[in-house]
Amino acid sequence: xxxxxxxxxxxxxxxALAGALGTVASRRPLRGxxxxxxxxxxxxxxxxxxxxxxxxxxxLLVYAGAVVVLFVFVIMLIxxxxxxxxxxxxxxxxxLSFVGMGMFTATVSFSLVDVSAQWVRRPDGFGTVEGVxxxxxxxxxxxxxxxxxxxxxxxxxxxxxxxxKTARELAEARERAAAMKAEAEAAxAAxAAxAA
Amino acid sequence: MEIGLxxxxxxxxxxxxxxxxxxxxxxxxxxxxxxxxxxxxxxxVVLVAVNRFHPENHAGQIFSFFVIAVAAAEAAVGLAIxxxxxxxxxxxxxxxxxxxxx
Numbered sequence: 001x002x003x004x005x006x007x008x009x010x011x012x013x014x015x016a017l018a019g020a021l022g023t024v025a026s027r028r029p030l031r032g033x034x035x036x037x038x039x040x041x042x043x044x045x046x047x048x049x050x051x052x053x054x055x056x057x058x059x060l061l062v063y064a065g066a067v068v069v070l071f072v073f074v075i076m077l078i079x080x081x082x083x084x085x086x087x088x089x090x091x092x093x094x095x096l097s098f099v100g101m102g103m104f105t106a107t108v109s110f111s112l113v114d115v116s117a118q119w120v121r122r123p124d125g126f127g128t129v130e131g132v133x134x135x136x137x138x139x140x141x142x143x144x145x146x147x148x149x150x151x152x153x154x155x156x157x158x159x160x161x162x163x164x165k166t167a168r169e170l171a172e173a174r175e176r177a178a179a180m181k182a183e184a185e186a187a188x189a190a191x192a193a194x195a196a
Numbered sequence: 197m198e199i200g201l202x203x204x205x206x207x208x209x210x211x212x213x214x215x216x217x218x219x220x221x222x223x224x225x226x227x228x229x230x231x232x233x234x235x236x237x238x239x240x241v242v243l244v245a246v247n248r249f250h251p252e253n254h255a256g257q258i259f260s261f262f263v264i265a266v267a268a269a270e271a272a273v274g275l276a277i278x279x280x281x282x283x284x285x286x287x288x289x290x291x292x293x294x295x296x297x298x
Contacts, residue, residue: 009199013207020211020234024218029226036230039211043237050204050248052257055240055264062264067233067271074275075226078282084224084289097221105213109206117201117249126251135254136261147265154269158276166284 005049012049016042029082033071040064051127204245211238225281225288229274236267 019039026032040063047056075082125131136144165173215234222228240260247256278288285292 006199009203013203016207017210017214020214023230023234024214024222024227026227029224029230032227032230036233039234040237043241046204046207046241047244050244051251052244052248055244055257055260058261058264059240062268063233063237067268070271070275071226071230074278077279078288081282081287082224082226084287094221098217101213101217101220105210108213109209112205112209113202115200115202115205119200120249120251123251126254127257132254132257132261136258139253139255140258140262143262147262151265151269154272158272161273162276162279164280166280169283 008045009049012042012045015039016046027083027086029075030072033068033075036071037064037068040068051122053127054129054132055127201245201249205242208238208241208245211235211241223289223291225278225290225293228290229271229278232274233267233271236263236270239263 016039019035019037019042022035023032023039026035040059044056044059044064047053047059212235215231215238218231218234219228222231240263243256243260243263245256247254250256281293282288284295
């Protein structure tokens, strides 16, 4: 591993951890979304140290360009309600869960640090658009086509779920229509009376 | 200090732990969805890192490509459900989503 990728690894791993912690700890969802963006860009840098240029580009396009923007759109749509009051379960439970999950994660990561593997020379075309593309279309063609169906179904489902009206909204719309109709009839009657 | 496979795996497990903690402790549905994204991303790091040390094929990178696609679909559907919940309850606290409970 070269010095440049060593430095890149350090920078990206630190900012990825900071971004993840900021996402989880932020009181405001918009700050959480920006922290998530930091983590995603840092992970794209990590992919560069791992010889995955195409994945780094996809990470930036799909996550930074689409998913985070979707989150920001929803935060804008919901408005002030996006910020929820603090968890009422008490500070003790939260500290306990943080400590428990921290101990578990520390155990796993300290045991994984010792995993070692030889750095191998990067084969020609590994991780490039050409290499990954030809692998994708020769070894994973059917899953690649199925993923497009999955995305289509997800989009249609998202629109259907988000656009459907609740019972209260339906009742309100019906009430409004009835009020408009009554108003129009009253106006018509008044006009007829005036003419007479 | 030499960076090897172990450091990448340790970083990924730390990220996964942070995401899992966020999902379990926060009650804001938006933050919980973001925590899910953190967990999915940490899995991607593992896949790409292991693939770099076994570069005979692109299995890991292709798998993480599919994980990214599924994560995007998941985010879209999750946010649609969140909006439906907001219109029903006027809040996005997951503790308040108890329509099916009573």
